[in-house]
Amino acid sequence: xxxxxxxxxxxxxxxxxxxxxxxxxxxxxxxxxxxxxxxxxxxxxxxxxxxxxxxxxxxxxxxxxxxxxxxxxxxxxxxxxxxxxxxxxxxxxxxxxxxxxxxxxxxxxxxxx
Amino acid sequence: xxxxxxxxxxxxxxxxxxxxxxxxxxxxxxxxxxxxxxxxxxxxxxxxxxxxxxxxxxxxxxxxxxxxxxxxxxxxxxxxxxxxxxxxxxxxxxxxxxxxxxxxxxxxxxxxxxx
Numbered sequence: 001x002x003x004x005x006x007x008x009x010x011x012x013x014x015x016x017x018x019x020x021x022x023x024x025x026x027x028x029x030x031x032x033x034x035x036x037x038x039x040x041x042x043x044x045x046x047x048x049x050x051x052x053x054x055x056x057x058x059x060x061x062x063x064x065x066x067x068x069x070x071x072x073x074x075x076x077x078x079x080x081x082x083x084x085x086x087x088x089x090x091x092x093x094x095x096x097x098x099x100x101x102x103x104x105x106x107x108x109x110x111x112x113x
Numbered sequence: 114x115x116x117x118x119x120x121x122x123x124x125x126x127x128x129x130x131x132x133x134x135x136x137x138x139x140x141x142x143x144x145x146x147x148x149x150x151x152x153x154x155x156x157x158x159x160x161x162x163x164x165x166x167x168x169x170x171x172x173x174x175x176x177x178x179x180x181x182x183x184x185x186x187x188x189x190x191x192x193x194x195x196x197x198x199x200x201x202x203x204x205x206x207x208x209x210x211x212x213x214x215x216x217x218x219x220x221x222x223x224x225x226x227x228x
Binding site: 004006009032034036042043044045046049051052090092094099100101102103104105106 | 146153154155156157158161168169204206213214215216217218219220221222
């Protein structure tokens with residue numbers, strides 16, 4: 001079965017600090033990887049996705065993620081966070097044959113101004 | 114507007130009552146998913162439909178839960194004899210089966226509180 005691990009449950013940063021959120025998945029086959037963001041009181045929104053090609057993918061709002069197949073990882077990064085990035089971030093994977101998106105437990109990010 | 118609509122946004126019910134939630138997906142999406150999210154957890158898969166066919170159900174979906182998508186458009190999720198443990202956010206998402214790699218579009222969810 002596929003599973004997703006997010007190592008940091010809570011992260012607190014000051015504005016302008018750099019961000020890296022870890023994500024590892026367990027499935028060894030072909031995967032599509034996603035990061036979703038949930039701002040306070042809002043629905044889940046797609047931040048970025050990887051399904052093939054360049055392992056460094058860029059998303060909205062200055063976020064990027066790097067797919068490292070050998071490490072089964074898909075870490076999310078942002079060079080300089082803003083207060084408006086305060087949200088919960090979910091890594092998710094869908095693999096061939098499983099037909100459904102599997103989420104990690106999420107990382108709650110608090111950016112202090 | 115996310116394109117996926119869920120109704121109601123909030124539901125408070127007494128233990129033992131039945132509740133029903135509705136989801137209207139993006140019109141051209143043939144797949145529809147139900148997830149449940151509790152505090153501190155990521156969304157957990159419950160079930161999904163391709164058109165009107167229910168193709169998979171999680172073991173999380175006890176016999177008290179039933180979902181339908183009668184005409185391949187909107188879907189309903191019913192919980193019978195609700196229990197306090199059913200309190201959660203119920204999320205609906207939709208996608209196109211030929212564009213699965215694009216990810217899902219989620220609705221705003223229905224927050225259920227069982228008292």
